[in-house]
Amino acid sequence: MLRSFTKKNFIVGAVLTAIVAIVIGFKYFSDQAKEGSNMKLLSPQAFKSYQSLEGVINIHHWQNKWGTNVYFVRAPELPIVDVRVIFDAGSARNQNAIPLAYFSNFLLNHGTAAHNADKIAAEFEMLGAQYSAGAYRDMAFVNIRSLSEAKYLDKAIALYADVISKPQYDEASLSREKQNAISMLKLQAQTPQSIGEKAFFEALYPENTYAYWELGDEKSIQKIKPKDLNLFHQNFYVQNNAAVIIVGDVSLENANAISEQVLEGLPAGQKAPTLASVKMPIKQIEKKIKFSSTQTHIMYGMPVLKRQDPDYYSLVVGNHILGGNSQNNRVFDTVRGKHGLAYSAYSYFQPMAEAGPFMMVCQTRAEEAARAKGLLESLLKDYIAHGPTEDELAEAKQNLLGGYPLLFDSNSNIASQLSILGFYDLPLDYFNQYQNNVDKVTTASIKDAFARRIDLKKMVTVMVGEST
Known part of the structure; x- marks a missing residue:
C-alpha cells in the first residue's frame, strides 16, 4: 500500500x-x-542630441537616425497616441501661384503603390485610427491618432508611413479633386470674408509667395499634372525638411522607433531654402471690391511679425488689449459698444516664418463702412501714440496667463503647440518661459513696439461690400 x-x-x-x-x-x-x-528599440537618451525638459509639459527632444528633429511628450493617461509629421511645404512653397502644396498634401491618402483610397480609409477605420492632413502658408502636416495597443498601433503606423512616403498621384484622383477645388473656389467667391482675405494678402505681399491663395484659381488648378505633384513631394516631403511630433501612451524607445518608421520611405533630401524676406509697403493702399451684401467687410493692416521676433511679446500682449481679448478690448468696445457699428470687431497678429500680418477686422452695415474704417484708424493711431494703461496691462496679463494651460489640455493641443515649437525652431524652454516673458512686458515696451513696427502711412485696407 x-x-x-x-x-x-x-x-x-x-x-x-x-x-x-x-x-x-x-x-x-x-x-x-x-x-x-526591446533590445532592438534604441533609446534616444543615447544620442548626443537628446534633451529633456520638465515644466509646463515634459518634453523629450532628439534627432533620430535620419537626422530629423523629434519632439515627444509621454501621456499615459489615455491609451492613445498622436503622431504628426510636419514639413516646410506650405503654400508659400508654390511656384507661379499653382496650388501644389494643397493638392500634394490632400491627395496623400488617395492611393499608394500598395493600397487604393478605399482600402486606406477602410483599414484606418478598422484599426480605429484617425487620419488628417493639411497645408497652411508656412507648414504642411500629416496626422494619425491611434490606440496605443501594439496590435492596432503597429498597423496604423505602417499604413500612415506608406501614405506619407509613397503616394500615387494618379490622373483620376487629381481630376476629381480639381473639380472639388474649383467648386470650393466658386463658393468662396460668394463669401465676402474669403474675397477680402484673398485680396488683402495679395495687396500685402505683392512680391512674396505669401500672397498665394491656398487653392489658387481655376486657371492655375487646371495646369496641375501628376508629375508636378510627384516633383513637389520629392522636393519637400523629405527627411531633412521634416519634424516628428509624438504625444501619447508609448515609451521613449517606442517613440524613437515610430519617428524612424514614419520617415523611412522618404529620401533624405534637403531642407527647404529660407523664404524671401517680406518687402514692406511703401505707401497706403486701399482696395474696394463691390459685393452685393448688407454688410461691408473691412480689413486693415500691414506685414509685421515673425515667430522669432524680439518684439513678439510686447506686440502680442499689446494687441490683446487693443483687439485680441474676446471679453474686453478697445476695438470691440469702441466699434460695437460705443457706436453700435458692428457685431464683430477685433485685431490680431499672425506670426509666420517671415513677417506675418497685423490685421484689424470688422463687419458693419454698408452705409457705415467709411465711419467704421475711420474708427479703426483713429483707435490704432491713439494706441500707437499713448499705449495702454497699467490697469489694461494687468488685466491682459491675468487673462493670457490664466488661459495658457488650456493650450495643453489635450494630446492634440499639445501636438499643435509642439508643431509650432519644432517648425519655427523655438527654444525647448519656450513654454516654460512664457509667463516670465509676458510678465516682462510693460506699457512702455508696448507703446515703443507699436510705434516702431506699425506705420500708419503704409497700411493696407481692403473693403468688400455695397458701399465700396
Whole structure:
C-alpha cells in the first residue's frame, strides 16, 4: 500500500515537475523574446542630441537616425497616441501661384503603390485610427491618432508611413479633386470674408509667395499634372525638411522607433531654402471690391511679425488689449459698444516664418463702412501714440496667463503647440518661459513696439461690400 502510494506520488510529482519546468521555460523564453524585442528599440537618451525638459509639459527632444528633429511628450493617461509629421511645404512653397502644396498634401491618402483610397480609409477605420492632413502658408502636416495597443498601433503606423512616403498621384484622383477645388473656389467667391482675405494678402505681399491663395484659381488648378505633384513631394516631403511630433501612451524607445518608421520611405533630401524676406509697403493702399451684401467687410493692416521676433511679446500682449481679448478690448468696445457699428470687431497678429500680418477686422452695415474704417484708424493711431494703461496691462496679463494651460489640455493641443515649437525652431524652454516673458512686458515696451513696427502711412485696407 505504501509502495503503491509512493509510486503514484512519484509519478504525479514527476508530471507536475515537468509541467512547472515547461511553464517556467516558456516564461523564460517568452521574457527573453520580449527583452530581445526591446533590445532592438534604441533609446534616444543615447544620442548626443537628446534633451529633456520638465515644466509646463515634459518634453523629450532628439534627432533620430535620419537626422530629423523629434519632439515627444509621454501621456499615459489615455491609451492613445498622436503622431504628426510636419514639413516646410506650405503654400508659400508654390511656384507661379499653382496650388501644389494643397493638392500634394490632400491627395496623400488617395492611393499608394500598395493600397487604393478605399482600402486606406477602410483599414484606418478598422484599426480605429484617425487620419488628417493639411497645408497652411508656412507648414504642411500629416496626422494619425491611434490606440496605443501594439496590435492596432503597429498597423496604423505602417499604413500612415506608406501614405506619407509613397503616394500615387494618379490622373483620376487629381481630376476629381480639381473639380472639388474649383467648386470650393466658386463658393468662396460668394463669401465676402474669403474675397477680402484673398485680396488683402495679395495687396500685402505683392512680391512674396505669401500672397498665394491656398487653392489658387481655376486657371492655375487646371495646369496641375501628376508629375508636378510627384516633383513637389520629392522636393519637400523629405527627411531633412521634416519634424516628428509624438504625444501619447508609448515609451521613449517606442517613440524613437515610430519617428524612424514614419520617415523611412522618404529620401533624405534637403531642407527647404529660407523664404524671401517680406518687402514692406511703401505707401497706403486701399482696395474696394463691390459685393452685393448688407454688410461691408473691412480689413486693415500691414506685414509685421515673425515667430522669432524680439518684439513678439510686447506686440502680442499689446494687441490683446487693443483687439485680441474676446471679453474686453478697445476695438470691440469702441466699434460695437460705443457706436453700435458692428457685431464683430477685433485685431490680431499672425506670426509666420517671415513677417506675418497685423490685421484689424470688422463687419458693419454698408452705409457705415467709411465711419467704421475711420474708427479703426483713429483707435490704432491713439494706441500707437499713448499705449495702454497699467490697469489694461494687468488685466491682459491675468487673462493670457490664466488661459495658457488650456493650450495643453489635450494630446492634440499639445501636438499643435509642439508643431509650432519644432517648425519655427523655438527654444525647448519656450513654454516654460512664457509667463516670465509676458510678465516682462510693460506699457512702455508696448507703446515703443507699436510705434516702431506699425506705420500708419503704409497700411493696407481692403473693403468688400455695397458701399465700396
